[in-house]
Amino acid sequence: MDAEALRKYSALHPKPAGLALQYGTAGFRTKAQQLDHVVFRMGLLAVLRSKAVAATIGVMVTASHNPEEDNGIKLVDPLGEMLHPSWEEYATQLANAEEQELQKVITEICQKAAVNLHKDALVFIGRDTRPSSEKLSQSVIDGILVLGGQYHDYGLVTTPQLHYMVCCQNTQGQYGKATLEGYYEKLSKAFMELIKESHSSGECQRHLKIDCANGIGALKLSEMKPYFPQEVLIHIYNDGTKEKLNHLCGADFVKVNQKPPGGLDMKPNERCCSFDGDADRIVYYYKDTTDHFHLIDGDKIATLISIFLKELLAKVRQNFKMAVVQTAYANGSSTRYLEETLKVPVHCVKTGVKHLHHKAQEFDVGVYFEANGHGTVLFSKAAETKIRQLVKEEKDDEKREAARVLENMIDLINQTVGDAISDMLVIEAILALKGMTVQQWDALYTDLPNRLLKVQVADRRVIDTTDAERCAVTPPGLQEKIDALVKKYKLSRAFVRPSGTEDVVRIYAEADTQENADALAHEVSLAVYHLAGGRGAPPQP
Numbered sequence: 001m002d003a004e005a006l007r008k009y010s011a012l013h014p015k016p017a018g019l020a021l022q023y024g025t026a027g028f029r030t031k032a033q034q035l036d037h038v039v040f041r042m043g044l045l046a047v048l049r050s051k052a053v054a055a056t057i058g059v060m061v062t063a064s065h066n067p068e069e070d071n072g073i074k075l076v077d078p079l080g081e082m083l084h085p086s087w088e089e090y091a092t093q094l095a096n097a098e099e100q101e102l103q104k105v106i107t108e109i110c111q112k113a114a115v116n117l118h119k120d121a122l123v124f125i126g127r128d129t130r131p132s133s134e135k136l137s138q139s140v141i142d143g144i145l146v147l148g149g150q151y152h153d154y155g156l157v158t159t160p161q162l163h164y165m166v167c168c169q170n171t172q173g174q175y176g177k178a179t180l181e182g183y184y185e186k187l188s189k190a191f192m193e194l195i196k197e198s199h200s201s202g203e204c205q206r207h208l209k210i211d212c213a214n215g216i217g218a219l220k221l222s223e224m225k226p227y228f229p230q231e232v233l234i235h236i237y238n239d240g241t242k243e244k245l246n247h248l249c250g251a252d253f254v255k256v257n258q259k260p261p262g263g264l265d266m267k268p269n270e271r272c273c274s275f276d277g278d279a280d281r282i283v284y285y286y287k288d289t290t291d292h293f294h295l296i297d298g299d300k301i302a303t304l305i306s307i308f309l310k311e312l313l314a315k316v317r318q319n320f321k322m323a324v325v326q327t328a329y330a331n332g333s334s335t336r337y338l339e340e341t342l343k344v345p346v347h348c349v350k351t352g353v354k355h356l357h358h359k360a361q362e363f364d365v366g367v368y369f370e371a372n373g374h375g376t377v378l379f380s381k382a383a384e385t386k387i388r389q390l391v392k393e394e395k396d397d398e399k400r401e402a403a404r405v406l407e408n409m410i411d412l413i414n415q416t417v418g419d420a421i422s423d424m425l426v427i428e429a430i431l432a433l434k435g436m437t438v439q440q441w442d443a444l445y446t447d448l449p450n451r452l453l454k455v456q457v458a459d460r461r462v463i464d465t466t467d468a469e470r471c472a473v474t475p476p477g478l479q480e481k482i483d484a485l486v487k488k489y490k491l492s493r494a495f496v497r498p499s500g501t502e503d504v505v506r507i508y509a510e511a512d513t514q515e516n517a518d519a520l521a522h523e524v525s526l527a528v529y530h531l532a533g534g535r536g537a538p539p540q541p
Contacts, residue, residue, distance in 0.1 A: 001117055001147065003103055009146045010102055013040035013139055023091035024500055025082070025352045027074025029063045032132035038095045039073050039136045043123070043143020044106065045094050046075055049087060050121035050149065052113050053078055058166040060159050061127040061137045065213070065252035065276040068245040071132045073140070076124075080167030080175075080416025082354050087113070121149035124169065124178075126162035128216045128278050129240055154180075158216050158279035160419030167416045180223070188227035190411035191425045195229070197405070198432035207233050208428065209272040211261045213250030214240040217279035217420060224421065232428070237264040251276040251283045251373050251420075259293055260285065271438045273427075275420040281373040282420040284427065286438045294442050298369035299326070299334035301427065304441055305377060306344055306367050308430045309409070313365065315402035316390060320364035320383050327351045328470045328495050329371045332510055337445040348468040351497065353418070374418035377426075379410055405433075448491055450510035451521035457505055458533040460498035469497045481527045489516045494524045505532060 015037040021028050028038050042059060050057040058076030066072070075083040075091070083091070090109045097105040110117060123144050127133040137153065144151045154165060161183055168178035176186045212218035218239035225234065238249045238261060246253065249261035251274040260266050261274055266287050273284045284296035306324055313320050323345045324338050330348075338344045349355040353374060360366025364383035369375025379387075387410065390403035412429065414422040431441065457463075464474045472479045478496070486492050492511035499506055505528050509521035518541075525539040 001103070001106065005146050006103055006106075009040070009142050010037075010099055013037045013142065015097075015099060020096050021092070023083075023088045023095065025354060026064060027060075027072050027083075028091075028095060029066060029070060029072035032063075032069060032071035032130065032136070035071050035073065035132075035136060036139050040139045040143040041094045041097075041102075042073050042075065042091065043140040043145075043149075044147055045087075045091055045109075045143075046123045046140075047121040047144055047147040047149035048090075048106070048109055048113070048115050049075065049077075049083075050123060051117065051119040052115045054119060056122045056124055056166055056169045058124045058126070058162050059137075059140050060162045060278075061125070061133045061140065062159055062216075062278040063128075063130070064159070064278045064280065065246055065250055068130055068247070069132075071130055071136060073136070076163050076166045078166065078170040080163040081357065082417075085354075117147075121147070122169075123149055123151045124154060124162060124165050125151055126154045126157040126159070126165075128159075128245075129156060129219065130245060156216060156219060158220050158419070158421065160280050160414050160417050160422065161220065163416040164414055164419075180220075184224045184227045187412055187414075187422060187425060188224065190408045191429055192229050193408045194405065194412065194429040195232075195432050198429075198435070206231050206428075206432070207235070207271065208424075209235045209237060209264060209266070209270060210424070211238045211249050211254070211264050211272070211274040212236055212240070212279075213253075213261075213275055213277050214238045214243050214245045214247065215250070215275065215277040215279065217275035217277075220279065221421060237261075246277045250274055251281040254285060254295065255283050255297060255372055258295055260287070269437075269439065271431075273424060275424075276373075279420040280418045282423050282427075283373040284438065284441075286442070288439070296438070296442055297331075298371045298373045298375055299330050299447075300441065300444065301373065301423065302326070302367050302369035302375060303334055303337060303342075303444055304430055305426065306338060306342060307444075308434065309365055309367070309377070309406075310342060310344060312402045312406050312409075316387070316399055316406065318383075318386055318390075320386075322365040323347055323360075323363045323367070325349060325356045325359045325366060325368040327356065327370060328468055328497075329508055331371065331447045331450065332491065332493060333445045333448050341445075348470065350469050352500075357417075369418075373420075373423075376415060376418050376423070377409075377413050378415050384410055448510040448512070449514035449517040450508065451514075451517045453507040453509075453521045453525050453539070454499070454504040455507065455525050455528045455532075455539055456535040457503055457528070458535055460503045460505060462532050463496060463498045463505055463528075465495075465497055470495045472496055475531050478527060478531045481531065482524055485520060485523045485527070489520050492516065492520055494520055496524065496528055503535075 055078035
């Protein structure tokens, strides 16, 4: 390690006094002007991680659905998965180290993680369309070069595209070609193979309006357009040419506000969807003839995909284990429909994509989506191998045909991470193959009315939970109080959990009517305020 070069470059990316940041599920995120030292140091860390695992590591500069003036950075592990938890800690240590301790902290990481500094390192870099992203990715490159790493800068890409590239590179091309063309070709080929079979009910089926949150999704979807067949008509809105990123648009805005984005004119019964700022989340929606807005969130996306896959798995007649993984935020109606009507096992895990992804890996086919529209499907190596073998060797027509559809689904799905473009194509293919309208999809089940609230507390750590965050262990008496409140309402449940980022407690409640869900949420928020050290005035109904 060249101590002189490290000192010199580090001085060019000074750490503001008193700033402490934490590497979380989404990496680091804050105001863009506070990030320069962090991204430089993540360049350093990416090289260390690459040397430690002898593989290519990804670095993505994005703050996803946050406002345009924010930015962030996250690292991508060799198979396109999120950074290993033990390295999240190293990331936090390195980002918060004072200038003069930097070399010491690097040396400590090398010792703890058995990093051989003489090994080669390769880092893939991507960034979103924020005004601050280009300069920040230059700072990442500074960090990579200081420790003698090599890099490939993909420039503007969606977050899932960078995850995909890293996985392709580290599987020596088995997962696909580590280029944008490779990504577009693999997905469009699988998509076209799938919809070839569809007996589309009229041409209207194929029109789709897409709100791209004024982000990277618009650029990449436009690049991909030439790869689509003639009959797929996608109309891109909020393409970033006029308005600010994520401002009054995007998947997060639509989900939270339960209303259509600005900049998109909806006619009754038109299929529409929204990506978020870095295109790793998607939600669908439409307006009915009475102008009523219907949101189709991650829970309903997971349900549609599960119905489709379950039918195919029944036809191939292999003993594949399939399950859906949700968090406590999943609507109770979706859980009930999956378990009781579809007879698919459902597992509940803690909030955060890494928990869902990890659990989904336990099955031959693991479907996971957060209600916010982030999710994907994972196929075990054994299941994938068996399916591809059936396509080649199976004599029975029905079995072979079902295996062929499954094989194309495997190729269309980005298994590394939730991917709005890939998920959109999966959904469009399923709707076409089943001849389903967006209204029929929506009518699978009716969401229970629910309400999300938050309560400011002095210290969020007073709340500790168990049972995938559905039960509060501390403070004493809180869970008993929640249980008593829940008993007052039909079809109801409620839970509380500390925020991962700020001193607030998040509350979720659902019940048979919106009025009851609102009342339950309010009563639970009062209980939290009184028992968990609420700050400011008590919550008002």
